[in-house]
Amino acid sequence: MRKMPLGLLALAIGGFGIGLTEFVIMGQLPEVAADFQVTESVAGWLISGYALAVAVGAIGLTAAVTRLGRKQVLIGLMALFIAGNLTSALAGTYQVMMAGRVLAALSHGAFFGIGSVVAASLVEPARRAGAIAMMFTGLTAANVLGVPFGTFLGQQLGWRATFWAITVIGVAALIGVATLVPARASTGPSAGLRHELRAFTEPQVWFSLLMTILGFGGMFGAFTYIAYTLTAVGGFAAGTVPWLLVLFGAGLFVGNSLGGRGADRSIPRTLAVVLTGLTAVMAVFASTASSQVLTVIALFLMGAFGFATAPGLQMRIMKYAGQAPTLASGSNIAAFNVGNALGAWLGGVTITAGLGYASTLWAGAAMSFSALLVLAAATALTRRRPSTFDITRPDTAQQPEYAEPVPAGSVSPMSRG
Missing domain, CATH: 1.20.1250.20 (MFS general substrate transporter like domains)
Known part of the structure; x- marks a missing residue:
């Protein structure tokens, strides 16, 4: 290894x-x-x-x-x-x-x-x-x-x-x-801001940002009110909440690692699997939040599937930004936070409407499912209209701005096999 x-x-x-x-x-x-x-x-x-x-x-x-x-x-x-x-x-x-x-x-x-x-x-x-x-x-x-x-x-x-x-x-x-x-x-190349802005002429960059907002925002929106869900719906004592959050954090750790490995094999397939899994886990969690045993399992899985999206979402936008990845990459980090705010707001709306604390999980599931639909639309578009900047295509790739410099006389890793 x-x-x-x-x-x-x-x-x-x-x-x-x-x-x-x-x-x-x-x-x-x-x-x-x-x-x-x-x-x-x-x-x-x-x-x-x-x-x-x-x-x-x-x-x-x-x-x-x-x-x-x-x-x-x-x-x-x-x-x-x-x-x-x-x-x-x-x-x-x-x-x-x-x-x-x-x-x-x-x-x-x-x-x-x-x-x-x-x-x-x-x-x-x-x-x-x-x-x-x-x-x-x-x-x-x-x-x-x-x-x-x-x-x-x-x-x-x-x-x-x-x-x-x-x-x-x-x-x-x-x-x-x-x-x-x-x-x-x-x-x-230090081409500057104008060069970096070229990435935003690529539709797939915008699809990536929308996926990040909806996919990650769905998980974070549900997590924002998780303490209330655990105590008011699940019946856990307030003193156990910090330890349950450690379990959620362990899920984040595992999901991040597995999501990175999967995205190195196939970004679209990995995102499809983890967004489907995240949607399903939050829907099941919402339906069984009164069961403490199932809540413990769902809490770990929600963290795992939720953060398994992060490497793939970040890599996807860099992939389609091609030789102008820096500002697009930073914009995706902003999109994570926009998603966090949107998810928390939507969860608050469902609580205010009197739908109960578990409703935040349904709202999160709806957001993640929406991200899955965006992924499907984006993937369909790439089949009909290949991206101008997709670095995985040999006719447009050349050497992306963030690629390792290739020593003279060696073979570029982009051209192997």
């Missing part, structure tokens, strides 16, 4: 720190609200504001750095991430805390968008989705291990201790990117 490049480990550490920053505050809102003397709903804007800033940074910041070397950009993004978490750790007021959250969030989308392109450049074409999954492993590990530990640390030493710890992780990631990501990660 071939080893993954050490540069992927550095990217995964960065993803771990970013995942902690996004999620760990959810378990510490009461303490943060009390410290800054604001209501919990106002404190909740530290989560909402972060999500909005992720979407802005994923597109705006990525667009602003298209002419710069990717490794240097990743180093700069980790420096921004460190500054944001250091600001949060030192914040004396709610406003300063919000500024720290926004600073850290701006690096989030751009890091995963550009990092996906860099991760793909470090391996041969047949392993690119797996490389992207490796980077996203840091994000899933943050859910499985980091959030419970971070919450415990905050309870023992105060919530600021958690942000100090994340700052240290950021420093480790910055050093890792600087020393382990090879210089060739910055190679490729």
Whole structure:
């Protein structure tokens, strides 16, 4: 079994720190609200504001750095991430805390968008989705291990201790990117923003963005209200919810790994399987949420199928963006967050309508099924009208911008077999 490049480990550490920053505050809102003397709903804007800033940074910041070397950009993004978490750790007021959250969030989308392109450049074409999954492993590990530990640390030493710890992780990631990501990660034509925007003339790029919004948003919308579903419908004690969420996080970890392997074999087939599975799991979960045994199984499977979509969705948009993958990749990270917001809103609508907490699972299933329909339409279109930028087609592929440079006298991996 071939080893993954050490540069992927550095990217995964960065993803771990970013995942902690996004999620760990959810378990510490009461303490943060009390410290800054604001209501919990106002404190909740530290989560909402972060999500909005992720979407802005994923597109705006990525667009602003298209002419710069990717490794240097990743180093700069980790420096921004460190500054944001250091600001949060030192914040004396709610406003300063919000500024720290926004600073850290701006690096989030751009890091995963550009990092996906860099991760793909470090391996041969047949392993690119797996490389992207490796980077996203840091994000899933943050859910499985980091959030419970971070919450415990905050309870023992105060919530600021958690942000100090994340700052240290950021420093480790910055050093890792600087020393382990090879210089060739910055190679490729620096054609700038106009060149990157060409990717959006390809219909399949828009299909990919819509799939991400609907597919991932369906899972996240159901997850947003999962604590209420577990306690009010499933009858679980509130004290068991954190451990059940660890089980969900374990599902994310497994799904991310298997989804990456599957996407390296066939992106359309893998997305079709996991979106079908996700739709079915959430529908069954909604129907059996009062059964604790079935809920435990469904919770793990929902995480597994939900995050199994991530490597394939990210790889699909890069595939059809061809030689202009950077901004398209960042836009897909923004689409993940748009989907999160849409799914949470739709779930809230069903609850407000009096349909019960399990209705959020039905809403999520409907969104994921819609993503499956979009995939079917997109696949049918590719059969009738091949993509201009599809890098898997030899007449249009040449060498994509994120491909490994081919040494003189060697055979390009794109031309083998």
